[in-house]
Amino acid sequence: MYFSKLLIPTLKESPADAEVASHKLMVRAGMIRQLAAGIYSILPLGLRVLKKVEAIIREEMNQVGGQEVFLPSIQPAELWQESKRWDFYGKELLRFKDRHNREFCYGPTHEEVITDIIRKDVKSYRQLPVILYQIQTKFRDEVRPRFGIMRGREFMMKDAYSFHTDEADTQKTYAEMAQAYANVFTRCGLEFKQVQADSGTIGGSFSHEFAVLADSGEDEIAFCNSCNYASNIEMAESKPKAGYERFPDPPQAELKEIHTPGKKSVEEVAEFLKLPRDQIVKTILLENENGLVAGLVRGDHEINPIKMKNLIGCEWLLPAAEKTINEKLGVPCGYIGPVNLDIPIYADQEVTTLGSFVTGANKADTHFTGVQVERDLKINKSGDLRLILADDPCPRCDEGKYQVKRGIEVGHIFILGTKYSEAMKAVYLDNNGKESPMIMGCYGIGVGRTAAASVEQNHDEKGIVWPRNLAPFEVIIIPVNFKNDDLKNTCESLYTQLKKEGVEVILDDRQDRLGGKLKDADLIGFPLQIIVGPKNLEEGKVEIKIRKTQESQLHPYPQIVNDIPNILKDL
RNA sequence: CGGGGCGUAGCGCAGCCUGGCUAGCGUACCUGCUUUGGGAGCAGGGGGUCGGAGGUUCGAAUCCUCUCGCCCCGACCA
Numbered sequence: 001m002y003f004s005k006l007l008i009p010t011l012k013e014s015p016a017d018a019e020v021a022s023h024k025l026m027v028r029a030g031m032i033r034q035l036a037a038g039i040y041s042i043l044p045l046g047l048r049v050l051k052k053v054e055a056i057i058r059e060e061m062n063q064v065g066g067q068e069v070f071l072p073s074i075q076p077a078e079l080w081q082e083s084k085r086w087d088f089y090g091k092e093l094l095r096f097k098d099r100h101n102r103e104f105c106y107g108p109t110h111e112e113v114i115t116d117i118i119r120k121d122v123k124s125y126r127q128l129p130v131i132l133y134q135i136q137t138k139f140r141d142e143v144r145p146r147f148g149i150m151r152g153r154e155f156m157m158k159d160a161y162s163f164h165t166d167e168a169d170t171q172k173t174y175a176e177m178a179q180a181y182a183n184v185f186t187r188c189g190l191e192f193k194q195v196q197a198d199s200g201t202i203g204g205s206f207s208h209e210f211a212v213l214a215d216s217g218e219d220e221i222a223f224c225n226s227c228n229y230a231s232n233i234e235m236a237e238s239k240p241k242a243g244y245e246r247f248p249d250p251p252q253a254e255l256k257e258i259h260t261p262g263k264k265s266v267e268e269v270a271e272f273l274k275l276p277r278d279q280i281v282k283t284i285l286l287e288n289e290n291g292l293v294a295g296l297v298r299g300d301h302e303i304n305p306i307k308m309k310n311l312i313g314c315e316w317l318l319p320a321a322e323k324t325i326n327e328k329l330g331v332p333c334g335y336i337g338p339v340n341l342d343i344p345i346y347a348d349q350e351v352t353t354l355g356s357f358v359t360g361a362n363k364a365d366t367h368f369t370g371v372q373v374e375r376d377l378k379i380n381k382s383g384d385l386r387l388i389l390a391d392d393p394c395p396r397c398d399e400g401k402y403q404v405k406r407g408i409e410v411g412h413i414f415i416l417g418t419k420y421s422e423a424m425k426a427v428y429l430d431n432n433g434k435e436s437p438m439i440m441g442c443y444g445i446g447v448g449r450t451a452a453a454s455v456e457q458n459h460d461e462k463g464i465v466w467p468r469n470l471a472p473f474e475v476i477i478i479p480v481n482f483k484n485d486d487l488k489n490t491c492e493s494l495y496t497q498l499k500k501e502g503v504e505v506i507l508d509d510r511q512d513r514l515g516g517k518l519k520d521a522d523l524i525g526f527p528l529q530i531i532v533g534p535k536n537l538e539e540g541k542v543e544i545k546i547r548k549t550q551e552s553q554l555h556p557y558p559q560i561v562n563d564i565p566n567i568l569k570d571l
Numbered sequence: 572c573g574g575g576g577c578g579u580a581g582c583g584c585a586g587c588c589u590g591g592c593u594a595g596c597g598u599a600c601c602u603g604c605u606u607u608g609g610g611a612g613c614a615g616g617g618g619g620u621c622g623g624a625g626g627u628u629c630g631a632a633u634c635c636u637c638u639c640g641c642c643c644c645g646a647c648c649a
Contacts, residue, residue, distance in 0.1 A: 012598065012610075013583045017642050027582095037641065092648065143572075143647060151649095198649090209649090219649090318647090409649070444649095480608050515609040533608055543608095 001473070003508040006044050010520050020216040022455035023148030025464050029524045031472075038145025038153030042448075045524065048472035049451050050156060054135050056187050056469065057158045057445055060180040064173070066133045066160055071113045073137055077103035079112040083423045094141045106139040111420050111442060114161045118438065119426035125165050128428060128438065129173060133160035135447065147216070149448035150408070150456075156447040163421075163438045165428065170439045174206070174415055177443045181210050181411050184445065188454055189467025190410070195221055196231035197412065198306050206415040210445075211407030212453040221407040222388055226400030233404065234306040236388040237395040240350050253356040253370035255339070261365040264334025266299040269367060273358065276300075280358045281351055281371070283336045285325050285343075288314040292328055296338055296347040296379075298354070301386040311346060311383045335360040338377050339368055345378065348385035408453045409446075416440040458548075464525030465548045468571040473506040475564065476526040480514050480533035490557070491532050494542075497561045503568070522547065527571040530560070546571065 007030070014024040017034075026032045031046030042050060058068065077095070080086035086093075086105075094106040107113065114132060122130060135158045145153045160177070164170040178194060185192045190212050197209040209232055211221045223230035231237070263272045270277045280299035285292055286308065293312065295303045309317040322333055329336065337360035338345050351357075352373050361368045373379065394400030420426065421437040428438055451470065458465040468474055477495055479487045491507055498505045506526070508517045514531075521529050531543040531552070542560055544567065545552035555563065 009581080009599095011582055016577085016583070019643080034641090090648080140648080142649090144643095144645095146642085412649075483607085513607060513609085513611070515611090517610090518608090519610055531608080535608080 001506045003476075003506055004510050006506075008045055008520075008524070009043070010523055018148065020147045020150065020456065021459050022150060022216075022452040025455055025459055025523070026148055026452065029464060032149055034148075038142060038151070040149050040152055040154075040448075042149075045472045046451075049466070049470055050447055052470045052472075053188060053447050053450050054156075054158070056184055057135065057447070060184045060187075061131075061133045061158070061160060063183075064131065064176045064180045066131045069117075069132050069134050070136060071107070071110050071117075071134055073107050073139070074104050075107045075110075075113055077105065079116055079424075080105060083112050083115075083420055085112070092140050092142060094139050108138055108140040109442075109444070110134070110136075110159055111161065111416070111440075112424070115420045115424045115426045115440070118163050119421075119424060122163065122426075122438075123428060125428050125430045129162055129164045129169055131160060131162040131173065133158060133443075148452060150452040151218070152448065155449065158445040158447060160443040162441040162443075163426070164440070165430065165436070165438070167439060170415055170441055174413065174441050177413050177441070178208060181413065181443070181445070185210055185212070185410065185450070187469055188450055189458065189469060190450070190454055191457060192410070193221055193223060193230045193407065195223070195407075196235050198232065198234050198310075208413050209409050210411035210413075212410050212450075212457060213405050213407050214453060214456040215406055216456050217406035217408040219407045219409055220404055222390075222402050222404050224394035224397060224400035225403050227394060227397040229394055229396040229400070233387060234304065236402070238348075238350070238384050238386055238388050239393045239395040240353060241393055253372060255371060255376055256369045257361055257363075258367055258369055259365060260335075260367045263365075263367075264332075269358065270299065273367075273369070275358065279354070281338070281354070283338055283341070283360060285320040285329075285336065286317050287320040287324065288312065288317045290314065291343065292320055292324070293317075293344045293346065294336075294338060294341055295385055296345065296351045297386045298348065298350055298357075301348065301350070301389075303348075303385055304387040307383075308346060308385050311381060311385060312344075329362070331360075331362045332364050335362065335364055335366060337361055337368060337371070338379075339371060344380045346385060347373070347377075347379045347382040349382055350386065352379070352382045408449065408456065410450045410453050411443075411445040413443045414441060416442055459525075462519075463523035466525040466527060468527050468568060471504075471525065471527050473504045473526055474568055474571075475503055475505040475528045475530060476521050477505060477507045477530045477532065478514070478517050478521060479508070480531065482509055482511055484534060486537065487532055487534060490537060494530065494532070494557075494561065498564060501561065501565060503564055528564070528568060 009030040011028045015027050018024040031043055033041045035041055077086055093108055097103055138157045139154050142153050145151055162173045192210050192212045195209050195211055197207045220233035222233045222236035260272055263269045266277050266280050266282055269280055277299035282297050282299055284295045284303045295308050297303045305317055325333055356370050356372045358367055358369050359371050388402050390402055390404045392402045418437040418439060421440055426438050427435045429435055454470055455464050477491050479491045482488055495505055495507045525547055527547050529545040536542060540557050541554040542557050543552050544555050
C-alpha cells in the first residue's frame with residue numbers, strides 16, 4: 001500500500017479530551033475519530049489493527065471447535081423479558097421502539113439470542129456440545145464512557161457460547177477456552193494475568209477475567225508474589241494472618257458504655273481510646289431487596305460489597321443512604337453498632353476471631369468496649385467479607401503475599417450453568433429420552449479494548465510500538481526524497497519484492513521531507529522502518545531501523561529482501 | 572445521577588472579566604519560488620453563522636436566561 005493513498009490523518013498534538021496514552025496516540029496516529037461520547041469511527045489504519053486482533057481470535061476459536069456465526073445487533077424485547085433481564089439489566093440496555101411500536105434493544109450481549117437459536121434447532125444429546133461465536137458490534141449505554149475505544153459505549157466484541165449436556169463437559173470446554181484466550185493475548189504480545197472474577201449481571205457460577213497489566217487500568221488485580229493465585233480484587237480471598245494477636249482483654253471482658261463525643265470515624269475513636277484500629281469493629285450498613293443489612297469488619301479493613309452480596313445470596317446490595325439509616329435506625333452514622341441491632345448482621349471471619357472489641361452503641365456520642373461475639377451479638381452469617389490489602393497473606397500458599405496492580409479487563413469467561421437454558425427452556429433429550437436443561441458457558445473478548453491495551457503496554461514518548469502481530473503494516477519504506485528517480489525506483493522495486501515475499505509493507509510515497517515521515521512512522525509504530533537515501537544507496541546499502549529500540553544499521557540493498565523475514569521474526 | 576470544567580477554522584489555543592475597527596495566533600490545507608537525511612524558508616491564498624435559541628444594548632464571541640454537546644472526579648456498570 002502507498003501511504004498517500006490511505007487516509008492516515010496524523011496529528012501533531014493530542015486532542016484536548018484524551019487522557020490516557022492509547023486514546024491520545026490512536027487519535028494522533030489517525031486510527032480513530034470520535035463521533036459522540038463513547039462512539040468512535042475506526043479509520044483505515046485502525047481497522048487494520050482490529051482485523052489483526054480478530055484474525056488471531058478466529059484462529060484460536062476455530063482451534064477449540066468454535067463455529068462462527070453472525071447474530072443480529074437489534075433484538076426484540078420478548079427475548080429479554082423471557083430471561084428477566086429486560087427488567088434487571090437497567091439503563092445500560094439501550095431500548096427503543098420500531099414504527100409498529102414494538103420494543104427492541106440494541107444487544108449489549110447475546111445470551112438470549114443464542115439460546116433462542118439452540119433451543120429451536122438442537123434437541124438431542126447427540127448434537128451437543130456446540131460452541132458458537134461471533135465478532136460483532138455491541139452497545140452498552142454506560143454512564144461514563146472514557147479512554148477512547150478502551151471503554152466505549154459502542155464497541156467490537158467477540159462473544160462465544162457453549163452448550164453442554166453435563167458439568168464435566170462444560171468444565172472441559174471452559175478450560176480449553178481459557179487456554180485459547182491465553183493464546184490470543186500472548187499472540188497479541190500482551191502481558192496479562194488470568195484472574196478469578198465475579199460474574200456480575202451475566203450471571204452464573206464460575207468465572208475468570210483476563211487482565212492486561214497497565215497503570216491506566218480500571219480494575220485492581222490481586223496476585224500472589226509466590227504462587228500463581230490471581231484474582232480481581234473484588235473476589236480476592238482473604239486469609240487471617242497466622243499468629244494474629246487478639247484483643248488482649250480477658251475473655252470475661254465487660255460490656256461497657258463509654259462517652260465518645262464527636263468521635264465518629266475509626267481513626268477518631270482509635271485515637272480517643274488509645275487503641276489500634278484493629279481492635280475496633282466497623283458496622284457498615286447496606287441495603288438490598290429485603291431492606292437494611294449490616295456488615296462487620298475490623299477497623300483496619302474495608303468491606304467488600306461483592307463478597308457480601310455473594311455471602312447473603314441477595315439480588316443486589318448497595319451502600320445505604322445516610323437518610324435511610326437515620327430514618328430507620330434513629331442513630332447518627334458513626335455510632336451504629338451490632339449490639340441489639342435489629343437487622344440481619346453479617347460478620348467478616350476476622351471479626352469473629354477477636355476476643356473483644358469496640359463498636360458503636362447505637363446512641364449518639366457513645367461506644368461500647370468489651371464487646372464479645374458469642375455473648376453480645378446475633379450474627380446471621382459470617383465469612384470472608386473484606387477487601388484484601390497489599391502484603392496480606394496469600395490464601396493458597398504459605399509464604400506468599402498479595403501484590404496489587406491495576407489491570408485492563410480484555411477478556412472474561414463464565415460458566416453460566418442453566419440460568420438461561422432454564423428461563424428460556426433450552427432443553428435436550430438424553431439417551432433415555434429424558435429432558436434436561438443444557439449447561440452453558442460464555443466467553444467474551446473486547447477487540448478494540450485489546451488493541452488499546454496493547455498500546456497502553458507498548459508505547460513511548462514518540463508514539464505507539466506495535467507488536468508485529470498487531471501492527472497495521474510490518475514494514476514501512478521511507479525514501480529520503482521521493483522526487484529522486486533513483487530512490488523512487490529502488491523503493492518501488494523493494495516494495496514490490498517484499499510484497500511478493502508476503503511481507504505487509506507500506507511505502508511512504510509522500511513528497512514531505514524526511515523528518516515528518518520519520519515522526520509519523522514512529523507515531524504510528526510500524527515495527528520496522530527501511531530508510532532509503534542517496535548516499536547509502538550509492539554504496540549499495542539501506543538503513544533499517546527497529547521502532548521499539550530505535551536502533552538502526554546499514555544493510556546491503558538487494559540482500560535486504562531476503563533478510564527481512566528473519567529480522568521480523570524477532571519483533 | 573451528584574460535583575467541577577470546557578464549547579471560537581481539521582487540530583491546539585488567545586480574545587470574554589472591563590461590550591465597540593474587517594475575530595486573531597500556531598499548526599494543518601491550497602498556489603508559486605527556493606530548499607531537501609531527523610516536523611524548512613519566503614510570498615500569496617481558502618476555510619468561522621464564535622455550540623444553539625431567546626433577551627439586554629445604538630452595538631454582543633464578550634453581559635443575562637434557557638438549552639444542547641463534550642471532558643474530568645465520584646457513584647454506578649463489567
